[in-house]
Amino acid sequence: MKTLLAQGLSIKSIWRDGYIGDSWMDMTYPGLTEINGWNGNERSLQSTIDFLLRHPLLEKIGLGSAHECDMTPWHVAFASKMRPYSSRLQGYSVVKIDGKWLYKDGIKVVFQDDISYGDVETVETMVRTLSKALPPRSLNSPWLVEIDFSSPVGEYLTSDDLIGILTRNMSDIATLGLGKFLGDILTRESSHRDVQEPGFAVQEHLVPAFESFCERLNQALPMLETIRGQTPQGEPMFWRI
Numbered sequence: 001m002k003t004l005l006a007q008g009l010s011i012k013s014i015w016r017d018g019y020i021g022d023s024w025m026d027m028t029y030p031g032l033t034e035i036n037g038w039n040g041n042e043r044s045l046q047s048t049i050d051f052l053l054r055h056p057l058l059e060k061i062g063l064g065s066a067h068e069c070d071m072t073p074w075h076v077a078f079a080s081k082m083r084p085y086s087s088r089l090q091g092y093s094v095v096k097i098d099g100k101w102l103y104k105d106g107i108k109v110v111f112q113d114d115i116s117y118g119d120v121e122t123v124e125t126m127v128r129t130l131s132k133a134l135p136p137r138s139l140n141s142p143w144l145v146e147i148d149f150s151s152p153v154g155e156y157l158t159s160d161d162l163i164g165i166l167t168r169n170m171s172d173i174a175t176l177g178l179g180k181f182l183g184d185i186l187t188r189e190s191s192h193r194d195v196q197e198p199g200f201a202v203q204e205h206l207v208p209a210f211e212s213f214c215e216r217l218n219q220a221l222p223m224l225e226t227i228r229g230q231t232p233q234g235e236p237m238f239w240r241i
Helices: 002-006 043-052 073-081 120-133 159-168 180-193 209-218
Strands: 013-015 034-038 058-061 087-097 100-111 142-149 175-178 228-229 237-239
Touching: 043 073, 073 087, 073 100, 073 120, 120 142, 120 159, 142 180, 159 180, 159 209, 180 209, 180 228, 209 228, 209 237
Parallel strands: 013 034, 034 058, 100 142, 142 175, 175 228
Antiparallel strands: 058 087, 087 100, 228 237
């Protein structure tokens, strides 16, 4: 490859799916505009920035499912907007807009901070901080936002609390993912009421009240098209308008 590059080979895109290691970043690829399946690297932030600066035409990077690299300009910039809260981030792709690298299409955020039992206000403040940190979105680019908490907020948060928080802070999201805390909330509320929804199918929704929760949330957020959730056991739940 080095010989071909030295001879003037132009490379428009690089696919890294299934490949590990980061020695490929030592080289410069004239004409590079896109990278797909990048799983991150063990390099310093400055090393990653240097690679990006050597490729001024690079405009889009698709992140692999195993991408967990913190030392990237997009991760550092987003994490700074999330302060004072700490979170684990997973993006799907990033694009360069006006010289800045921003997450595109969607992001998964898992809040790592401990939250006092019953502190609904802090939960909302975290979600509000996330909402303000999200990059600008257009109608032509529906966004997926996935939210979860390492703290057991599902033990006390109610579905009404959650709908109110999301309505006030996530009004322009098309696809919303909620972690196991949603399953905890709905399972707890259903056990208290001891009521099964008419026509409820265990195989389809796994948790009682998931479908009615989604319908209630969609009434409050009409732009919402898809809702993902998880049971307390981590099994996926899915609703689409």
